[in-house]
Amino acid sequence: MHEMSLAESVREIVDETARANGASRVTRVRLEIGQLAQVEIDALRFAFEVVRRGSLAASALLELVEIDGSAWCMACSSPVVISRRGNPCPRCQSHQLQVTGGDRMRVIDIEID
Numbered sequence: 001m002h003e004m005s006l007a008e009s010v011r012e013i014v015d016e017t018a019r020a021n022g023a024s025r026v027t028r029v030r031l032e033i034g035q036l037a038q039v040e041i042d043a044l045r046f047a048f049e050v051v052r053r054g055s056l057a058a059s060a061l062l063e064l065v066e067i068d069g070s071a072w073c074m075a076c077s078s079p080v081v082i083s084r085r086g087n088p089c090p091r092c093q094s095h096q097l098q099v100t101g102g103d104r105m106r107v108i109d110i111e112i113d
Helices: 001-018 041-051
Strands: 026-034 061-067 069-073 078-082 095-099 107-113
Touching: 026 041, 026 069, 041 061, 041 069, 061 078, 078 095
Parallel strands: 026 061
Antiparallel strands: 026 107, 069 078, 069 095
């Protein structure tokens, strides 16, 4: 389950940022996750619950913002929204797609006290 290592990385980013800003605790963490990022949302939530124990984010609310996957269809020259890699173009059914977005996960912001 790679979500555990993702959650640990998020916790490290959050703790380092909070300490650098003199915080005593983190109250909220907001993550952006693309549909094509290959992250299992429920597993990530569970993993974050586990790894946040004993950290500045121990009582932090985890807010996940999901964004659509996007691609450029080389066959019909159109930007399209896709929900999974390997899906065909919703306009022309071609599989010649170049992913252009929604394939990453990032910390958007954190709230600290």
